[in-house]
Amino acid sequence: MSRIGVFICYCGSNIAGTVDVEKVAEVARTLPNVVHAETNKYTCSDPGQAGVKAAIEKYNIDRVVMGTCSPRMHELTWRKLLADTPVNPYMLEVANLREQCSWVHKDKEVGTAKAIDLIKMAVAKVDKLSPLKSTQIPVTKRALVVGGGIAGMQAALDIADAGYQVTVVERETSLGGKMVMLDKTFPTMDCSACICTPKMSEVGSHPNITVKSYAEVESVEGYVGNFDVTIREKAKYIDYNLCTGCGACTTKCPTKVINNFEQGMSARPAIYKMFAQAVPAKPVIDAEHCRKIQENKCGACAKICPTGAIHYDDEDKVTTERYGAIVLTTGYQLIDWKPLYPEYGGGKYPDVITGLQFERLVNASGPTEGHILRPSDGKEPKNVVIIKCVGSRDPHKGVAYCSRACCMYGAKHAHQFLDKVPDGRCFVFYMDVRTPGKGYDEFYMNTLQDGAQYLRGRVSKIYKEGDRLVCLGEDTLTSAQIRIEADMVVLETAMVPAEGVDKLGSMLGVTRDKDLWLTEAHAKLRPVETNTAGVFLAGVAQGPKDIPDTVCQAGAAASKVIGLLNHDHLESNPQISRVNEALCQGDGACVNICPYHAITLVQKQFRENSQKITRTVASVNPGLCQGCGACTVTCRAGAMDLLGYTNESLMREVDALCQW
Amino acid sequence: MSDIQEAMRSRAKELLESGEVNAVIGWEAGRFENQTTPLITSQAAKTQRLVFNEYCVNNLGKYPRDLTAKGKVAIFARGCESRAIIRLLSDEVIKRENVYIIGIGCPGMRDRTTGELLKKCAECRHGDPVIYDEMLGEPQAKPATQERFAEIQKIEALPRAEREAYFTNAFSKCIRCYACRNVCPCCTCRQCFVDQRREGWLGKQNNIAENRFYGLTRVMHVGDRCIECGECERVCPMDLPLMSLNRKVIYDINNLFGEYETALSLDEPPSALTTYKVDDVEEFM
Numbered sequence: 001m002s003r004i005g006v007f008i009c010y011c012g013s014n015i016a017g018t019v020d021v022e023k024v025a026e027v028a029r030t031l032p033n034v035v036h037a038e039t040n041k042y043t044c045s046d047p048g049q050a051g052v053k054a055a056i057e058k059y060n061i062d063r064v065v066m067g068t069c070s071p072r073m074h075e076l077t078w079r080k081l082l083a084d085t086p087v088n089p090y091m092l093e094v095a096n097l098r099e100q101c102s103w104v105h106k107d108k109e110v111g112t113a114k115a116i117d118l119i120k121m122a123v124a125k126v127d128k129l130s131p132l133k134s135t136q137i138p139v140t141k142r143a144l145v146v147g148g149g150i151a152g153m154q155a156a157l158d159i160a161d162a163g164y165q166v167t168v169v170e171r172e173t174s175l176g177g178k179m180v181m182l183d184k185t186f187p188t189m190d191c192s193a194c195i196c197t198p199k200m201s202e203v204g205s206h207p208n209i210t211v212k213s214y215a216e217v218e219s220v221e222g223y224v225g226n227f228d229v230t231i232r233e234k235a236k237y238i239d240y241n242l243c244t245g246c247g248a249c250t251t252k253c254p255t256k257v258i259n260n261f262e263q264g265m266s267a268r269p270a271i272y273k274m275f276a277q278a279v280p281a282k283p284v285i286d287a288e289h290c291r292k293i294q295e296n297k298c299g300a301c302a303k304i305c306p307t308g309a310i311h312y313d314d315e316d317k318v319t320t321e322r323y324g325a326i327v328l329t330t331g332y333q334l335i336d337w338k339p340l341y342p343e344y345g346g347g348k349y350p351d352v353i354t355g356l357q358f359e360r361l362v363n364a365s366g367p368t369e370g371h372i373l374r375p376s377d378g379k380e381p382k383n384v385v386i387i388k389c390v391g392s393r394d395p396h397k398g399v400a401y402c403s404r405a406c407c408m409y410g411a412k413h414a415h416q417f418l419d420k421v422p423d424g425r426c427f428v429f430y431m432d433v434r435t436p437g438k439g440y441d442e443f444y445m446n447t448l449q450d451g452a453q454y455l456r457g458r459v460s461k462i463y464k465e466g467d468r469l470v471c472l473g474e475d476t477l478t479s480a481q482i483r484i485e486a487d488m489v490v491l492e493t494a495m496v497p498a499e500g501v502d503k504l505g506s507m508l509g510v511t512r513d514k515d516l517w518l519t520e521a522h523a524k525l526r527p528v529e530t531n532t533a534g535v536f537l538a539g540v541a542q543g544p545k546d547i548p549d550t551v552c553q554a555g556a557a558a559s560k561v562i563g564l565l566n567h568d569h570l571e572s573n574p575q576i577s578r579v580n581e582a583l584c585q586g587d588g589a590c591v592n593i594c595p596y597h598a599i600t601l602v603q604k605q606f607r608e609n610s611q612k613i614t615r616t617v618a619s620v621n622p623g624l625c626q627g628c629g630a631c632t633v634t635c636r637a638g639a640m641d642l643l644g645y646t647n648e649s650l651m652r653e654v655d656a657l658c659q660w
Numbered sequence: 661m662s663d664i665q666e667a668m669r670s671r672a673k674e675l676l677e678s679g680e681v682n683a684v685i686g687w688e689a690g691r692f693e694n695q696t697t698p699l700i701t702s703q704a705a706k707t708q709r710l711v712f713n714e715y716c717v718n719n720l721g722k723y724p725r726d727l728t729a730k731g732k733v734a735i736f737a738r739g740c741e742s743r744a745i746i747r748l749l750s751d752e753v754i755k756r757e758n759v760y761i762i763g764i765g766c767p768g769m770r771d772r773t774t775g776e777l778l779k780k781c782a783e784c785r786h787g788d789p790v791i792y793d794e795m796l797g798e799p800q801a802k803p804a805t806q807e808r809f810a811e812i813q814k815i816e817a818l819p820r821a822e823r824e825a826y827f828t829n830a831f832s833k834c835i836r837c838y839a840c841r842n843v844c845p846c847c848t849c850r851q852c853f854v855d856q857r858r859e860g861w862l863g864k865q866n867n868i869a870e871n872r873f874y875g876l877t878r879v880m881h882v883g884d885r886c887i888e889c890g891e892c893e894r895v896c897p898m899d900l901p902l903m904s905l906n907r908k909v910i911y912d913i914n915n916l917f918g919e920y921e922t923a924l925s926l927d928e929p930p931s932a933l934t935t936y937k938v939d940d941v942e943e944f945m
Contacts, residue, residue: 637849
């Protein structure tokens with residue numbers, strides 16, 4: 001016979017306002033196996049908790065129902081309380097009398113009746129629970145950072161500075177991400193390269209950091225503290241131990257390939273370094289375009305290389321290593337506006353460029369060495385139109401969300417253009433100007449003083465007239481039709497998640513929202529954690545944001561990782577699935593449905609009907625299982641049971657609700 | 661068909677005599693005219709009792725489940741048997757090396773009393789075996805004479821109240837004998853949910869609510885794994901329209917996840933309902 005204690009909280013007047021708490025306690029005393037029921041004004045307070053402890057001792061209670069607020073609020077509090085008593089912390093059921101009862105009802109009679117039902121259910125359930133114990137999981141004291149942009153670099157540096165080994169995986173051939181493409185950064189206008197490249201070299205030379213460039217995560221197995229990550233480093237065709245980075249090879253390569261780093265505005269050879277300050281500061285061969293690798297002709301780079309570092313037979317290198325924590329900083333790409341906006345020419349006009357192309361044009365190390373020259377004829381544009389929210393806040397064509405940084409870098413572009421072309425005119429079409437941030441609005445005001453003309457409205461059409469681009473639009477503040485003859489148009493396009501992040505997310509069990517941004521565990525309280533323990537996120541991978549926010553978030557994620565790696569062992573959650581092997585027929589329905597890849601099929605020996613037989617049964621990895629319960633509802637035979645929420649206890653809960 | 665019958669007898673004899681298989685599963689004549697009953701034998705002499713005629717109505721496909729523990733069994737398989745075997749194989753109930761499949765093309769089976777083609781055979785889309793180790797005789801390539809979802813579309817077109825009445829009426833007759841479960845090649849749980857008294861998923865009373873709960877749970881458990889052999893409906897002593905329920909689930913799967921038919925080959929993708937794809941329909945979200 002179990003001995004159940006029921007503790008019902010007034011929560012000041014939060015619960016007592018619409019629930020007759022004393023009556024609920026009175027009914028609770030009549031329920032089967034309840035040996036004691038009491039009320040308290042504030043159960044979570046120190047005296048309240050002491051009262052619960054005293055009652056447990058006095059009435060020899062072995063399981064507890066707390067009629068209080070939501071378990072999300074105080075379940076952990078009660079568990080901690082029970083840890084100090086002889087009662088097992090998992091012999092606990094919280095009846096949510098506040099969020100799911102008193103707060104949603106106005107009529108005290110209705111609220112009381114419902115509270116009684118909730119208590120009855122909780123009593124019936126707790127009666128069938130059994131004690132659970134957590135186990136210890138070892139922690140591998142190394143971290144993996146996926147993405148070598150500013151978020152990844154910051155997180156890696158913070159973790160490495162705390163004394164832990166970090167591996168940074170970067171898909172491109174160099175660290176730096178999008179930030180290193182930028183010219184200047186708002187609102188202080190410090191040069192992006194000047195603050196980003198020192199970080200790159202710091203990451204490259206940090207004794208605790210290993211950089212795997214031109215590499216991608218291929219698969220992840222394991223769980224918090226013990227992720228086995230397989231990384232594929234693409235063939236670079238260059239032995240980095242021999243290469244001195246002299247760059248002679250890149251001067252001799254006869255092939256010309258569109259340079260993606262320069263946003264397609266210049267060409268690079270097939271053996272190339274992404275940009276001058278790249279880290280690692282050594283080139284790679286783009287196998288797809290290399291004549292030696294494709295056609296076995298040329299070979300000029302190998303001839304000129306003074307150290308013989310070039311090997312055309314190089315192969316991808318696949319390694320599997322174990323990490324304790326993973327930080328996802330996969331960043332973003334710009335939305336492909338061309339198919340979405342045929343009215344802006346859909347890519348037909350070379351002088352309609354994106355914000356990132358403008359960054360390269362205005363950048364001293366860009367294709368025009370910092371002179372703003374339009375791509376079509378290399379002339380300096382005098383009239384520039386900037387269109388904001390291209391793709392952003394446009395659910396019909398692009399995405400519904402605001403890309404957050406565009407208002408500021410739009411203002412920055414206007415400022416930079418007016419600075420470099422003093423006799424130029426700049427028109428900015430906007431929907432709203434959003435400048436919440438330290439020094440941001442002042443920056444916008446300055447841009448207005450520079451002479452940028454802000455027009456509230458969208459451009460409806462761009463067409464070519466002579467060598468100029470005519471922009472038609474409306475100034476919605478004056479209801480005037482606007483026609484501007486521009487020399488160049490800059491589209492501040494929406495940020496969308498980097499390619500492949502969906503696959504990475506599903507590999508790690510990290511959810512994506514409808515726009516495929518990685519989802520944090522809690523929008524406010526757990527902003528850098530994910531639903532998978534041990535996996536954290538930072539930067540734009542989580543949603544559009546600017547550099548300061550990204551760096552903040554990277555630091556936050558790093559501190560979470562450090563907190564995790566500081567432990568030698570982790571306590572596992574004992575509320576996980578258990579296989580009833582007598583019922584399990586091993587058909588693997590649970591294996592398919594498990595979002596955490598926690599279930600495998602194993603061959604096991606049994607004694608059945610006085611015979612030794614080998615059968616296939618499911619086996620749950622306690623480190624991977626998150627207790628979601630998907631397997632329990634998939635198993636037709638009911639062989640899967642979620643500890644703490646067993647089939648039996650839930651059925652008794654339903655019975656309790658339906659009986660009277 | 662008599663050629664096939666002779667071939668069956670001689671092959672079964674050979675296989676048993678050579679010790680290649682431990683048992684043979686086929687049909688033998690029943691006690692009554694035009695009636696057959698499953699024959700399971702390990703004795704070569706008994707293979708002369710094997711018959712194959714238009715009245716071999718039983719789907720033998722579930723029998724290997726109880727027999728393969730003692731070694732390899734040979735089974736004569738038409739479309740329905742072969743798909744049942746695939747079902748057992750993909751549910752890991754039996755192992756491929758423990759079953760020797762002798763394929764037979766099927767022209768469709770007839771009702772013993774009326775002589776008409778059985779309903780399940782009229783609806784059948786795969787009369788010939790989809791998997792076999794050897795084939796006796798020629799495939800028959802019998803076309804289905806009934807549209808797969810004709811009945812479902814007819815029921816779906818009814819007003820809501822009539823639809824409800826249709827199923828309420830059906831389950832008011834159910835005596836919960838569980839014959840549909842016992843005959844089904846998908847129902848291979850070591851203990852059926854209806855027998856799990858401790859959890860008490862299902863009450864013991866025979867009333868419409870419990871009967872309907874049983875029927876609907878069964879149909880969801882069979883769900884995307886149903887091979888549409890129609891045995892449940894054939895064996896139901898109360899003539900419940902069980903295949904309409906099964907096909908309703910398959911019809912919905914077709915509409916939600918694209919054309920779906922299970923157990924047609926061994927390397928088919930995992931079942932539709934237990935796998936998650938990013939582009940799955942989520943209209944309820």
